Amino acid sequence: MRKKRISGKESRKWFFGRGIRLLFFVFFCSGCLWVVESSAKTEETAPGRKLANQTVKRADPWITADHSRHAILQQEFSSGPEVTGACLSCHNDAALQFHKTIHWTWLDPATEKTDRFGKGGLSVNNFCINIQSNEPRCTSCHAGYGWKDKTFDFTDQTKVDCLVCHEQTGTYKKFPAGSGRPVSEPKVFPGNGKTYLPPEWNKVAQSVARPTRRNCGTCHFFGGGGDGVKHGDLDSSLMKPNKALDVHMGIDGRNFNCTRCHSTREHRISGRVYQTPAAMHRKSLIEDDLASKITCESCHSRKPHKANEKANDHTDRVACQSCHIPSFARVNPTKVWWDWSKAGKKKNGKPYEENGDLGKPVYMTKKGEMQWNKNIKPEYEWYNGSLGQLTVKDTIDPASPVKVNWPIGAPDDPDSRIFPFKVHRGKQPYDKVNKNLVIPHLFGSKETNAYWKTYDWGKAISYAMDYAGVPYSGEYGFVETSFVYPTTHMVAPKDNVVGCGECHNKTESRLAGIAGVYMPGRDQFGVLNTVGWIAVFASIIGVALHGLGRIFIPKNNRKEE
Amino acid sequence: MAAKKMRTIYLYTRYERLWHWLQGVFILVLLATGFEVNNAFGLLGFHDAVYVHNTIGLTWLIAFAFFVFWMFTTGEWKQYVPTTRKMLAVIMYYVYGIFRGEAHPVPKRKDAKHNPLQRLTYLGISAVLLPVQMLTGILYWSYNSWADLGLARLPLEVVAFLHLAGAFAILIFLIVHIYMTTTGHSPFAHIKAMITGWEDVEEGVDIEDWERGDQKA
Ligand code: HEM
Numbered sequence: 001m002r003k004k005r006i007s008g009k010e011s012r013k014w015f016f017g018r019g020i021r022l023l024f025f026v027f028f029c030s031g032c033l034w035v036v037e038s039s040a041k042t043e044e045t046a047p048g049r050k051l052a053n054q055t056v057k058r059a060d061p062w063i064t065a066d067h068s069r070h071a072i073l074q075q076e077f078s079s080g081p082e083v084t085g086a087c088l089s090c091h092n093d094a095a096l097q098f099h100k101t102i103h104w105t106w107l108d109p110a111t112e113k114t115d116r117f118g119k120g121g122l123s124v125n126n127f128c129i130n131i132q133s134n135e136p137r138c139t140s141c142h143a144g145y146g147w148k149d150k151t152f153d154f155t156d157q158t159k160v161d162c163l164v165c166h167e168q169t170g171t172y173k174k175f176p177a178g179s180g181r182p183v184s185e186p187k188v189f190p191g192n193g194k195t196y197l198p199p200e201w202n203k204v205a206q207s208v209a210r211p212t213r214r215n216c217g218t219c220h221f222f223g224g225g226g227d228g229v230k231h232g233d234l235d236s237s238l239m240k241p242n243k244a245l246d247v248h249m250g251i252d253g254r255n256f257n258c259t260r261c262h263s264t265r266e267h268r269i270s271g272r273v274y275q276t277p278a279a280m281h282r283k284s285l286i287e288d289d290l291a292s293k294i295t296c297e298s299c300h301s302r303k304p305h306k307a308n309e310k311a312n313d314h315t316d317r318v319a320c321q322s323c324h325i326p327s328f329a330r331v332n333p334t335k336v337w338w339d340w341s342k343a344g345k346k347k348n349g350k351p352y353e354e355n356g357d358l359g360k361p362v363y364m365t366k367k368g369e370m371q372w373n374k375n376i377k378p379e380y381e382w383y384n385g386s387l388g389q390l391t392v393k394d395t396i397d398p399a400s401p402v403k404v405n406w407p408i409g410a411p412d413d414p415d416s417r418i419f420p421f422k423v424h425r426g427k428q429p430y431d432k433v434n435k436n437l438v439i440p441h442l443f444g445s446k447e448t449n450a451y452w453k454t455y456d457w458g459k460a461i462s463y464a465m466d467y468a469g470v471p472y473s474g475e476y477g478f479v480e481t482s483f484v485y486p487t488t489h490m491v492a493p494k495d496n497v498v499g500c501g502e503c504h505n506k507t508e509s510r511l512a513g514i515a516g517v518y519m520p521g522r523d524q525f526g527v528l529n530t531v532g533w534i535a536v537f538a539s540i541i542g543v544a545l546h547g548l549g550r551i552f553i554p555k556n557n558r559k560e561e
Numbered sequence: 562m563a564a565k566k567m568r569t570i571y572l573y574t575r576y577e578r579l580w581h582w583l584q585g586v587f588i589l590v591l592l593a594t595g596f597e598v599n600n601a602f603g604l605l606g607f608h609d610a611v612y613v614h615n616t617i618g619l620t621w622l623i624a625f626a627f628f629v630f631w632m633f634t635t636g637e638w639k640q641y642v643p644t645t646r647k648m649l650a651v652i653m654y655y656v657y658g659i660f661r662g663e664a665h666p667v668p669k670r671k672d673a674k675h676n677p678l679q680r681l682t683y684l685g686i687s688a689v690l691l692p693v694q695m696l697t698g699i700l701y702w703s704y705n706s707w708a709d710l711g712l713a714r715l716p717l718e719v720v721a722f723l724h725l726a727g728a729f730a731i732l733i734f735l736i737v738h739i740y741m742t743t744t745g746h747s748p749f750a751h752i753k754a755m756i757t758g759w760e761d762v763e764e765g766v767d768i769e770d771w772e773r774g775d776q777k778a
Binding site: 313506532540547550 | 717743
């Protein structure tokens with residue numbers, strides 16, 4: 001027993017000496033680490049940033065040909081296909097390559113052509129719904145000439161429009177209702193009152209270069225027939241954005257062109273393609289410098305944040321976009337609601353338009369009622385990079401809002417991330433008997449019963465469905481629908497990110513609708529939380545009563561005295 | 562009680578006291594930040610609450626290892642060996658006798674710092690509740706490595722549930738514990754003892770052999 005005590009004392013001594021010092025040392029170190037780390041926060045040293053800066057250090061690729069000196073581009077041109085012929089005389093594979101791409105076919109390459117899956121086929125959206133029988137208007141954004149109806153020859157090489165993607169004068173304009181052709185004589189488009197001029201073909205043809213933001217933006221910023229109608233993260237504000245709007249494209253920053261990320265092989269531009277994800281693998285350029293560069297991780301790596309930042313642990317489940325695009329449509333408004341069922345009302349017997357607060361139409365006789373919004377918080381869904389989408393052949397349940405397209409993904413799928421979306425809602429016509437969405441013939445003539453001429457839904461639908469070769473019962477109604485767009489542009493500077501507490505929040509979480517994961521702060525254990533706090537409360541009451549008892553119960557009854 | 566003569570004994574060593582208060586601060590901070598993470602209230606903001614919680618949590622783990630080491634090298638662990646002797650008397654004292662001004666049935670001594678109820682409680686806290694809380698905490702913290710650790714099938718809810726349940730238990734212990742410090746011969750006597758190391762005990766009360774920490778040696 002003696003011996004034990006002594007050894008105990010010795011070790012106690014050790015503790016007062018070296019032990020305590022060691023202990024303090026540990027605390028001191030962790031304290032220092034803490035201070036160093038929090039002060040490092042102000043410096044721009046996040047590893048993902050360093051890495052990405054290395055990726056873009058190289059200067060722009062050089063060019064070995066001056067197109068203004070090619071004799072063949074100095075001849076007289078009178079039409080687009082003539083110019084294309086000249087391009088093809090050197091670039092003899094270009095049109096053949098282009099014919100294989102989705103920019104030409106407007107069909108999903110992952111499905112059979114006979115399925116007609118894609119916007120050039122029978123796929124539907126809830127904007128102008130479908131191209132069938134409306135081609136001349138829709139194909140003003142086709143990189144081709146003359147897709148005016150279903151007889152268009154998709155194998156004709158000269159029908160490829162090289163210029164719309166490659167010309168750099170900024171003067172080349174396709175007529176909005178010209179089946180993808182520019183005008184040959186000055187012509188006013190009644191839709192916007194603007195006069196369209198024939199291109200100066202030589203200037204335009206000699207200016208060609210790699211596509212810039214303006215080339216892509218000509219169509220992609222105006223999807224749905226107007227600025228910012230469709231995407232919300234793609235509109236004319238990205239022609240010359242500042243860094244606050246887009247860290248990558250900002251002209252006061254990196255000034256990226258679209259093709260910086262949407263890398264291209266044989267005219268196939270990387271990006272999301274219907275059911276095919278933009279990127280199938282999490283690859284950095286260090287692992288594979290020919291990888292499709294579309295993902296954030298390609299340049300920024302999988303752990304882009306500083307060591308120990310919890311955000312690094314999120315990259316396997318939360319897409320970078322979810323935190324780094326806190327809101328979209330930050331400069332220009334985007335359309336969020338389109339109710340076709342209200343279309344057709346007239347004032348004094350005439351079609352009319354009415355603008356709202358944001359300077360955008362809120363009512364149009366042709367199109368119905370609509371709403372616009374700015375600075376919109378995205379909605380979030382599990383997403384593996386592919387979208388499902390309805391065609392007019394798919395059966396719907398009109399009892400509840402119909403998802404015209406939807407993100408595919410699940411919490412238990414390792415390739416899925418929580419991803420931000422713009423959701424466009426509205427009402428559109430459907431077949432009440434056959435229970436499918438229908439195509440209206442919007443653009444055309446009185447003779448063909450185009451809705452925008454006659455305002456007769458029944459006849460317009462009948463015509464388009466017949467044109468598309470899909471059965472129609474003759475009875476139509478309107479159903480509420482939604483359409484999603486993945487939000488991936490307008491990445492904000494690092495100070496403007498979604499804070500942890502905006503999702504880890506029990507009352508107003510951005511991710512309130514995300515199922516399949518436990519999220520501290522958002523999720524509570526109903527019973528445990530209730531029972532726990534009741535028990536805490538009860539013990540406070542308990543000790544309080546005990547204490548009062550000790551004070552107030554008289555103590556004159558002392559037993560042991 | 563005042564009739565008895567008091568004697569002052571050195572009860573808690575410097576390391577013990579340091580450890581006690583350090584751990585107290587850690588636990589308070591962990592409770593505050595933990596319940597902020599659980600979204601009971603807003604204080605630091607979620608990001609900083611998580612950061613402080615994890616940093617203090619890990620620091621505490623390291624420090625706890627020192628404490629365990631100290632316990633075993635000094636033999637102090639024997640102070641925690643549970644016993645049922647006089648347990649009932651102690652319980653009865655707190656339920657009844659204390660109101661009557663009775664003396665504590667198991668007074669403190671150098672080699673018997675804790676009464677049977679304390680022994681059991683502290684053993685439960687130090688050997689079960691806190692280690693389980695640390696275990697669930699470190700598991701929670703290492704969530705992203707679960708697949709590598711072969712724990713891919715462990716649901717996060719389960720760990721979070723246990724961790725939260727532990728947090729409630731610790732909070733309740735803390736409330737009762739703080740209250741109990743006021744039950745000495747004066748309201749701050751026990752707290753003073755844990756600060757200075759010196760506790761006032763009654764003179765002349767003999768302690769029985771079983772109450773001694775080193776009884777088994
Ligand atoms: C006195 C000890 C502790 C208490 C009272 C405590 C309390 C809590 C509470 C109430 C939560 C919220 C649980 C939820 O809502 O899901 C929490 C979360 C957490 N605790 Fe503790 N904790 C303690 C010790 C520890 C330790 C030692 C660690 C290990 C480092 C730890 C790591 C964590 C982690 C990682 C979370 C989740 C934070 C997040 O990432 O959102 N805790 N803790």
